[in-house]
Amino acid sequence: MSLWVDKYxxxxxxxxxxxxxxxxxxxxxxxxxxxxxHLLLYGPNGSGKKTRCMALLESIxxxxxxxxxxxxxxxxTPSNRxxxxxVVSSAYHLEITPSDMGINDRIVIQxxxxxxxxxxxxxxxxSQDGLAHRYKCVVINEADxxxxxxxxxxxxxxxxxxxxVRLIMLxxxxxxxxxxxxxxxxxxRCPAPPNDETVNILNYVAxxxxxxxESDEVxxxxxxxxxxxxxxxxxxxxxxxxxxxxxxxKSTPIIKPDWESVISxxxxxxxxxKSVGCLVECRSFLYDLLAHCxxxxxxxxxxxxxxxxNSSNEKAKIAILQxxxxxxxxxxxxxxxxxxxxxxxxxxxxxx
Amino acid sequence: MFEGFGANKRRKVNIEEEPEHTKPWVEKxxxxxxxxxxxxxxxxxxxxxxxxxxxxxxMLFYGPPGTxxxxxxxxxxxxxxxxxLSKTRVLELNASDERGIAIVREKxxxxxxxxxxxxxxxxLEKYPCPPYKIIILDEADSMxxxxxxxxxxxxxxxxxxTxxxxxxxxxxxxxxxxxxxxxxxxxxxxDESNAIGRLKEISQLENVPHEEGALQRILEIxxxxxxxxITLLQSAAKRLGFGELDKITSQEVEELAGLVPxxxxxxxxxxxxxxxxxxxxxxxxxxxKNGWSAVSVVNQLHDYYITSNDYGTDFKNKISxxxxxxxxxxxxxxxxxxxxxxxxxxxxxxxx
Numbered sequence: 001m002s003l004w005v006d007k008y009x010x011x012x013x014x015x016x017x018x019x020x021x022x023x024x025x026x027x028x029x030x031x032x033x034x035x036x037x038h039l040l041l042y043g044p045n046g047s048g049k050k051t052r053c054m055a056l057l058e059s060i061x062x063x064x065x066x067x068x069x070x071x072x073x074x075x076x077t078p079s080n081r082x083x084x085x086x087v088v089s090s091a092y093h094l095e096i097t098p099s100d101m102g103i104n105d106r107i108v109i110q111x112x113x114x115x116x117x118x119x120x121x122x123x124x125x126x127s128q129d130g131l132a133h134r135y136k137c138v139v140i141n142e143a144d145x146x147x148x149x150x151x152x153x154x155x156x157x158x159x160x161x162x163x164x165v166r167l168i169m170l171x172x173x174x175x176x177x178x179x180x181x182x183x184x185x186x187x188x189r190c191p192a193p194p195n196d197e198t199v200n201i202l203n204y205v206a207x208x209x210x211x212x213x214e215s216d217e218v219x220x221x222x223x224x225x226x227x228x229x230x231x232x233x234x235x236x237x238x239x240x241x242x243x244x245x246x247x248x249x250k251s252t253p254i255i256k257p258d259w260e261s262v263i264s265x266x267x268x269x270x271x272x273x274k275s276v277g278c279l280v281e282c283r284s285f286l287y288d289l290l291a292h293c294x295x296x297x298x299x300x301x302x303x304x305x306x307x308x309x310n311s312s313n314e315k316a317k318i319a320i321l322q323x324x325x326x327x328x329x330x331x332x333x334x335x336x337x338x339x340x341x342x343x344x345x346x347x348x349x350x351x352x
Numbered sequence: 353m354f355e356g357f358g359a360n361k362r363r364k365v366n367i368e369e370e371p372e373h374t375k376p377w378v379e380k381x382x383x384x385x386x387x388x389x390x391x392x393x394x395x396x397x398x399x400x401x402x403x404x405x406x407x408x409x410x411m412l413f414y415g416p417p418g419t420x421x422x423x424x425x426x427x428x429x430x431x432x433x434x435x436x437l438s439k440t441r442v443l444e445l446n447a448s449d450e451r452g453i454a455i456v457r458e459k460x461x462x463x464x465x466x467x468x469x470x471x472x473x474x475x476l477e478k479y480p481c482p483p484y485k486i487i488i489l490d491e492a493d494s495m496x497x498x499x500x501x502x503x504x505x506x507x508x509x510x511x512x513x514t515x516x517x518x519x520x521x522x523x524x525x526x527x528x529x530x531x532x533x534x535x536x537x538x539x540x541x542x543d544e545s546n547a548i549g550r551l552k553e554i555s556q557l558e559n560v561p562h563e564e565g566a567l568q569r570i571l572e573i574x575x576x577x578x579x580x581x582i583t584l585l586q587s588a589a590k591r592l593g594f595g596e597l598d599k600i601t602s603q604e605v606e607e608l609a610g611l612v613p614x615x616x617x618x619x620x621x622x623x624x625x626x627x628x629x630x631x632x633x634x635x636x637x638x639x640x641k642n643g644w645s646a647v648s649v650v651n652q653l654h655d656y657y658i659t660s661n662d663y664g665t666d667f668k669n670k671i672s673x674x675x676x677x678x679x680x681x682x683x684x685x686x687x688x689x690x691x692x693x694x695x696x697x698x699x700x701x702x703x704x
Contacts, residue, residue, distance in 0.1 A: 042610075044641060174610070175688060186590075187608065189607075189644070192643065317630075317697075325681060325686075
């Protein structure tokens with residue numbers, strides 16, 4: 001049995017829910033599979049980038065794209081070190097995630113794309129005009145975490161091998177994508193679903209799963225809490241339904257992830273007591289969060305917004321925002337997140 | 353088995369006639385001759401002289417993306433050698449190839465010291481075929497300083513049989529000793545009259561109906577980057593024929609380019625000028641959900657504030673500083689939500 005998120009994930013373009021305009025864009029692309037452009041899908045978490053990407057591939061290549069397997073490929077760096085990388089692939093596409101390969105992503109990109117590009121697709125399956133399958137798609141998840149070098153390596157490759165390879169890149173923000181790449185791509189913005197859309201989707205899933213709803217109110221609360229993240233909303237719905245024996249009442253408490261409540265506790269702590277002793281206590285909180293694999297950037301963001309919610313003073317809010325923007329930059333430039341998170345906590349204490 | 357073989361054969365025939373059709377327009381309309389390269393009159397006139405005199409210096413092409421650097425050198429090699437001979441006479445290395453110091457020492461050096469092959473009779477009749485080879489180092493600014501310095505003596509030693517052409521966006525990233533060995537050609541961004549002519553030509557050839565001013569808007573958005581302009585045009589053309597659109601409109605172009613529509617931007621500016629921190633926080637929360645990219649917001653804010661006549665110099669100064677700061681932070685791959693929020697709050701605090 002799979003999670004509801006996966007069970008009700010739309011698999012073809014026609015069944016995509018929210019944002020009809022975007023769906024029509026993708027449909028118009030899929031109608032002309034011969035000249036599929038390189039695509040760059042961007043939008044916040046849980047807005048359906050991956051779902052849309054897979055649905056598009058499905059409409060071009062057929063159900064085969066969902067038959068995926070995992071290969072272990074070996075790459076050799078110039079210094080003769082061997083890298084093993086898991087590549088998820090189907091007959092028509094393959095997927096890579098830069099964070100799997102660390103700082104060697106340039107080499108992987110160079111070798112993998114060239115390998116794909118140099119192999120012509122030979123398939124005997126009759127497609128509409130027999131040419132739609134000439135290329136293979138390479139899906140790059142989290143394209144924004146590709147290093148500059150790797151992105152530079154993509155530039156000419158995208159042009160030179162466009163006969164045999166099409167890239168589909170998925171990312172949260174296009175800020176860290178270099179402009180030569182952007183100018184080579186068809187950019188598709190995936191907005192998060194508005195709250196009423198989320199409620200509709202939740203309603204649909206709830207009725208399919210035979211969850212008894214007292215009223216829509218509870219779904220509205222879930223939609224509100226999920227902040228446009230459909231994945232989060234569905235997970236919340238599922239866990240709430242399972243905890244309450246498939247019956248949701250108006251008064252059913254919202255189940256939030258543990259780490260969120262830990263962070264809001266941390267925020268109140270920071271606000272209440274401004275002392276070195278409290279700083280030491282905060283450290284154990286932060287270490288705890290990091291040990292549970294919560295990304296430092298998420299911690300910083302949640303903490304900032306929790307602090308903003310709690311404080312009533314405008315001056316303080318401005319100061320907190322400024323500090324958090326500074327430490328956000330340091331987090332992405334620096335190496336060890338705990339320093340910067342603690343630094344932020346200390347500065348936030350001073351500024352309130 | 354036999355059937356499959358037959359199908360394969362048929363495909364092969366198709367493949368030969370297919371490329372022009374599926375090529376991205378950027379490739380399809382890449383200038384084939386030096387005369388076709390627009391807006392770089394000075395460079396072209398110098399290069400055309402070399403066609404007659406058969407004497408070519410080492411060259412360094414630099415300029416912003418999409419101004420025709422790569423196209424120019426390919427057009428030049430084609431005119432010098434013709435399609436057949438350029439296979440043996442031209443070595444192209446770009447950022448997608450491994451270009452560490454080892455490659456420069458082996459591959460480049462070996463190619464550089466080869467004696468030139470003798471051109472065939474037909475080639476000699478049609479093309480000048482000067483007695484040297486050309487090594488093109490595309491995207492040379494992503495080469496390491498070490499690799500660049502390894503080139504220094506190679507360039508001089510083999511100058512009797514080999515010419516180098518370095519192509520880069522930022523001339524400052526090329527080490528001085530290399531730059532001083534080359535004659536430099538600066539590629540300026542295309543001005544409107546040149547670019548619009550080309551766009552009109554393409555839209556006519558491809559049969560793309562467009563609204564008055566839509567092409568103009570494409571050019572404004574792409575900022576002198578011809579490749580971006582053509583990609584945009586192609587993306588927009590893809591949308592035609594599906595749904596209600598029958599010609600390209602400025603609005604459609606803006607949406608495709610990922611720009612924030614004017615009315616939304618105006619709404620944001622109103623919120624900022626009211627200076628209420630809580631409202632800005634609320635607004636940005638909603639704004640980020642829609643997936644707009646923060647970088648384009650920064651750019652658009654810059655355009656608005658700097659060109660507006662309503663503000664004094666002092667104000668503009670401060671705003672520029674804030675925008676610069678936000679842009680730098682975003683380029684480091686930071687959290688868009690936090691940075692955008694901080695930027696807007698800071699702007700709202702600047703006294704007019």
